[in-house]
Amino acid sequence: MRGAALLPVSGRHLRIREPRGEDELLVLESAGPATETMLALASRLAAGEDGSALDWPALPAVDLAAAALLVREAWLGGTIRTEALCPSMECAQPIDVSFGIAAYLDHHRPRRFRGAVEKDSGWFELDGADVRFRIPLIADLVAGTLGDCVRPAGVSTAEARRVDRALEALAPRLDGKLAGSCPACGRSVELRFEPISYVIEELRDASSGLFAQVHELARAYHWSEASILALDRARRRAYVSLIREEYALV
Numbered sequence: 567m568r569g570a571a572l573l574p575v576s577g578r579h580l581r582i583r584e585p586r587g588e589d590e591l592l593v594l595e596s597a598g599p600a601t602e603t604m605l606a607l608a609s610r611l612a613a614g615e616d617g618s619a620l621d622w623p624a625l626p627a628v629d630l631a632a633a634a635l636l637v638r639e640a641w642l643g644g645t646i647r648t649e650a651l652c653p654s655m656e657c658a659q660p661i662d663v664s665f666g667i668a669a670y671l672d673h674h675r676p677r678r679f680r681g682a683v684e685k686d687s688g689w690f691e692l693d694g695a696d697v698r699f700r701i702p703l704i705a706d707l708v709a710g711t712l713g714d715c716v717r718p719a720g721v722s723t724a725e726a727r728r729v730d731r732a733l734e735a736l737a738p739r740l741d742g743k744l745a746g747s748c749p750a751c752g753r754s755v756e757l758r759f760e761p762i763s764y765v766i767e768e769l770r771d772a773s774s775g776l777f778a779q780v781h782e783l784a785r786a787y788h789w790s791e792a793s794i795l796a797l798d799r800a801r802r803r804a805y806v807s808l809i810r811e812e813y814a815l816v
């Protein structure tokens with residue numbers, strides 16, 4: 567069991583367990599949208615601090631992106647390293663982009679917003695305007711009902727902008743642009759980062775050895791596929807390395 571990790575908007579603490587083969591299989595075989603895969607994965611791997619199941623659909627949408635980063639931290643470590651290409655045609659050098667998940671979440675933590683007051687059951691009111699809004703939930707993200715989070719429907723552009731500013735403070739989005747500069751030519755570079763799809767892709771890569779490992783264990787020990795997939799990743803790898811050591815000695 568890992569230490570507690572914090573979902574920034576709901577303030578819920580998570581406990582994230584070591585993935586089992588079954589969890590890696592889910593990542594490898596899911597063909598639907600990354601949001602749905604992440605929701606299924608988070609529901610399996612992450613529980614409340616006391617071990618109780620969380621009501622994920624009722625949590626803020628932004629917290630699913632945070633959960634993606636926290637699962638990634640537990641699974642692969644806290645530093646994300648990715649690569650961009652310098653946009654200058656003459657340069658076109660690869661640029662390493664790296665950042666820490668903890669610092670990224672800290673940079674995007676919610677702030678207070680003056681000009682909006684929380685009324686009953688999660689609805690906020692804009693000062694001096696007949697506009698109410700709520701923080702979009704994971705259920706809205708999955709069902710595509712983000713438009714239901716502002717009332718009345720059809721607010722003015724200026725009011726919609728104020729709602730956006732309020733949400734930017736109360737529930738900052740975790741997707742956006744990472745800025746850096748090319749070490750070769752100095753040109754500034756922007757890289758789009760979308761935590762949920764990025765993390766699912768990375769976990770898929772990290773799980774790519776699963777079938778070969780199941781095969782090695784099944785062949786050596788004659789265990790069933792189900793019992794091998796029920797092992798957590800650390801134990802499965804420990805057995806695989808024992809088998810490989812034995813073959814290396816022969």
Ligand SMILES: [Zn+2]
Nearest residue numbers: 652657748751
């Ligand atoms: Zn460059």
